Amino acid sequence: MVLVAELLALLLTIADYGFRDFNWDHLAMASVQVQWIMILSALCLCRMRHWLGSLPQAKAGLISYGLVLGITLTLSLISQWLLYAMSGLIYLSDHHFQVNGWIVLEHLALAAISAGIALRYLYLQQQLANQREAEMQARIQALQSRIRPHFLFNSMNSIASLIATAPDTAERVVEDLSDLFRASLAEPGLIPLERELELCRRYLDIEQLRLGKRLVVDWQLGKLDPQLKIPSLMLQPLLENAIFHGIEPLPQGGTIGIRVLHKDKQLRIVITNPYPLAKATTKKSPVGEDTPESNGRHNRMALDNIRRRLTAHFGTRARLSSSAENGLFTTYIFCPLKG
Template identity: 50%
Template sequence: MGLGMMAQGKQQHNGQATGLREALGFIPNLCTGYALLLLILAAELLSVLLVVANSGLRDLRWAELGLVSFLVQWVVLSSASILCYLQSYLARLGPMRAGLISYAIVLVVTMICSLGGQWLLRDIGKLAIDWWQVASHLVIAAVLAGIILRYLYLQQQLQKQQQAELRARIQALQSRIEPHFLFNSMNSIASLIAVDPQLAERQVEDLSDLMRASLAEVGLIPAARELQLCRSYLHIQQARLGQRLQVNWQVQPLPEALLLPNLLLQPLVENAIKYGVEPDPQGGQVTVQADIRAEVLELVVINSLPVSDINQPSAGNQMALENIHHRLAAHYGVAASLAVDNKTDQFKVSVTIELTACLAQSRPRQS
């Protein structure tokens, strides 16, 4: 699938450079606002369940529901706060030790909250500690905590597996080079050595630049660097195709802090030549556009189509677009999108990325 794929050498993943969200630790990160909202909703549903199971729906008393909800919310939120604070420590432990510590924390918090609740209610009839009630709370917490912690652990393992597969997929997409391109480039260089040594030298430099980028770690690079790699690829193809390949650059100045996935544009340009220019005896034109509009980065690659191929994109082209789509989703999530327009005599691929997402990737991530 182009230079976006090179099957040589072993590469190590750089977590900060890729921008992928790591799944670390025994359970998912409980320090986010989204996790806090889910915990509050889950605690409230659990409170309703406990009250209904105890007194029935017909005899449901709102005062009892309020007291149970107050106790459950304190247990859930306090346990989550402690687990959030200890997240880095638990991540360094094995699953068994981390699970036992998390389980013990929930039980200790439950006992403290149960005793604290009885202490708060001592002025309305509770003069002594009801240890049976504390024991009941602990039994309920023990059962529910075991189930919930086990569920969170399995969810975390699934997320880790998915992210590992995603990293492996991105590495595969970026770590191979199409043999035909390499052979054609080498043949072109060999034929130019005697005719035009300077152009042959430039071809070697461009090819070396592309090979170096293909062998680099999976990650994000400055937008200017990505555009330069695209130019290097087009220099090689122009030397091979001559006047049959016309290139139209429409690139506006981009912020230096703007980062893009390594070799994002090159596969799109490669497919534009392979499926749009090469099949046409008269050749064709490839247009590369880069601009920022309304706080959105827009990258566009347009190529002319042979008459026989209009509105009939090849399977190889679709595979490349799918790979680019997966890479964008991995790095930017919903902040990036890919669109295709092939309703005319041109094939147009548009990549849009929210500018804040591009710039946010350039800031160091905290471990």
């Protein structure tokens, strides 16, 4: 703001005197007055921002505009009186202070134009920021709500098969499933890490009923702060990918490893799962049936989904990467601790 005020004073001086007859005294006087107007206006508006924020935009804008003009008028009168006093005319009995109305009007006109441009620019910047925030929240909500339909179908089939033989287990599966979808439909945001891990356990319990001994889960959890928070339903899609792309295609199944720890003010999550080494890429399949090629595309979409959500919440400080070596697929997540 100080730089903008000084550039405005320089512009006014050049407009009055040009480059050939540039007047440094005029620049100094204009700088002092413009700087005081700019600083006092900013100070008053910052002090009043909470009250102005509670008013309608049009009313808040008019009050802000009027405040700048009022400060300009006051400082214009004070500056004329100071120049009158510093010139020594105050000691002459036959000379009285008179306000130069044209100078005051000139100052008010310049302030009105400058303040109008500045306030309009700030308003447009705020509108753009609000629009970006709304778009980001909508994007996060859309990304969060994507739980694959095949998981719902498999879960409902598991429940149907358990109703007659194990009604208590079927009831527990319904509760777990409802908890997962409640989290999916909740407002996007950060939730405690323990809550996210609990949702993952519920999801894996549902899949365990379907896959039986083919699914083994290896939990490796370090000492975690209960206040740690991550984006909701960030890990569940990764586990779903691990089962869909790694466990299901293998007749013998496999082990999903989940390692969570925090170190150096950073949360580190590593998820490992087996994957078939040989994948057909040219085989045609009926419409609606998953092929290895489409599976790989879905896996990349899920990883991009989570990567965008991490960036939306933590910026570039968060990272997601993956590697596939010797039949083991590994996903790495690094994000700053946030309580």
